[in-house]
Amino acid sequence: MNVVFSLRKDQKSKNGLAVIYWYISHNGMRSKKASSGIRVYEHLWQKKYASGQNSKPINDGLDNLRADLTDLFNQYKSTISHIQEIADFYLKKESPQISMLDLYDKLVEKRSVGVARGTITIYNNFKKNWLKPYLKSIGNLNMEARHFNYKHLEQLKNFMLDSGKIKSTEYLEKSLARVKAAVKLGYSMELLEKDAVAQYSLNIKHKKREYVYLDIEELKRFAELTFSEREKHLELARDLFLVQCYTSLSYGELKDFNVKKNHIETDDWEWILQKRGKTNGIHYIPLLPEALELLKKLEYNTTPTANHTYNQNIRICMYRARIDKYMRSHFGKHTAGAFFLNSGIDINVVQKVLGHSSIKTTEKVYAKMIHTWGVKNEFDRVFRNK
Template identity: 25%
Template sequence: MAGNNIKILFWIHKSKQNRKGEAPIYLRITYNSERKNISTGFNVAPSRWDGTKGVVKGLKEDAVQINGYISQTKARLMELFNEMLKEQDINLDKLIERFFGKDVSDISLLELVELHNKDFESRIDIDYARSTFEKYDILQKKLKAFIPYKYQKKDIRLRDLTHQFIMDFDFYLKSHDKNEHNTATKYLKNLKKIVNTAVIKGWLDDNPFEAFKSPYKDVDRIYLTQVELEIIRQKTFKQERLSLIRDIFLFQCYTGLSYVDMSKLVHNNITDGIDGRKWIITRRRKTNVRAAIPLLNQAQELLARYNTSCADSNTPIFPFYSIQKFNSYLHEIAELCSINKNLTSHVGRRTFATTIALANGVGLETISKILGHSNTRITSQYAVVNDIKLSLDMEELRRKLGDKTTD
């Protein structure tokens, strides 16, 4: 008869810290030299983790929640282990199956995606932004359409996944859904991440998509020139909704705020900065990085149109539409202004980084701080060295070379 030498350990994976500096908490079950590591779905700052006791330090709400989960999990696993001892049939895979209430061998891809997305959705505004969740939600819808289209069945078991599956899905996204390469690549990378959670949970031995590579391609990043920006600013619209969308978009162009950050912007975020002028002080929803933005005169003029009398309140500054409607109305604005560019919310953010800031001599590090990026590498994707900046730099070079010639 097997001995009762099971070990249940909770630990943190410090090398997998997220952007907030938090590390994922794992459950490790060891029996007779066999080991299984399972992600708990929780994250915690390493400084808050008591490695000796295997719990989160302190009495904060999240610490109480996580420690409660740890305690209950240990108790339930020991209960199931003791049942298997009596049955004289101890197997870690079966133990995990009983714990999760599912036969691991029958778990399907869509079930895995559903589990992942439900967990992800529960942590919106805690660990993740809703906009990030929406990308996984769209991926789920695309998989639900692809599997019947390609395999004439509703779902596919995890153990039946092959490298060919993701290759076929890649082709489907580009040929059937007409997604651009980089858009398709983002869906594929997210799918690989989800399947990786099955490996972490011990439901797959390895990720069948691991060898699949689809790097992003360099693309021309759209932004507005100063002339185009002025055309939009001066345009009179008959529809009130287009005037509102134009003002919100211009506010993006003069502040660099993302759409989700603008939608959450309240009057309390407008405050006196270190120079005595008006600043926006907020935290980016996506990264939780502090964003401090000195307001340009153009941005202050836009703010003045939207009830600044309640400047100490927590009420939103702008009325907002969904991101889908916002981008749709921007397309109308572009057409009415005869601007042949695909205007989206992201274009406003890039326009600030390039036309407003970079082209006027603002350094990349300063732009990065204003955009709320965690490093300048991310900012460089927005602040492309455009023709205006090249022209200004070369003009300065000509001046310097001319000065040397006359000496």
């Protein structure tokens, strides 16, 4: 029996690594080619082995593969009718089929590097609230990923829509795109023979997204609310939300704020240094007097309650301030963007403060929030005095 290795040059990774394939031959019979899972640079491959100073682990892996196949052949050679059976024994032994849920976990693991904690929470919540219930609804909770195809993706989309709980088509699209990405990852890692959903079009009609924020008058009424001694929890929610409105911090950033790590003082300004997950960079946020006063009042302890309780308390405060808008913690960042732009801050600076990786995001979303009061102030400044 002979084990033959060859390089699959048409399946290179972005780094230029190609997969080494193998087949076995015996008495004029040959098995089908199969992947070894070992990759090597094309210029370092010498027909039967890898060359170069760091090639030993690669060649050791090939030697181990050859030894395993030889052992199988010696064990079953008297009972097989074709050499392909030896290859099948090996592949069945070495390549257990991965489930769809486990494959999704691999995607989460791959994407968890350098992103905000809240993003990973969204990934995990989708698996818990939608992917697992869908697989359970079709009676196949442990479905193997190789059986998942475009029909299942379409069923998953309808399963989510029929629940009546999906308020954002953007969330639906991103969720299904993650499932597609998981299948694509499985194919790239050679856990799957094909990407069965690559050509599937999501075909989702988007609803117009409304970006809610407080204008200057609403922000003033919200800040002027008073509370009794028994309503300290509401006062805390009000103060924390105002910090968000004046700094653009998200709920997660507010929760993780550490005065020693995130706060510095210079001659002219006090700053918040915040690492933003989407850009993975440190952003400098000047502390306005309103935000600084609130932080001192809170003694720099900005830990909110659980997000759903925090949002509930924010909405109670909104009701008391006669603000007829459905608010949640993330809209504090919306308000910050609108507040900065309407106050005359250049949009390129607003982009940096908000932590957007592209100016297009700021232009698309926040530039639309410039309200009439911002226009009025600017026209007053330029024309009325004249």
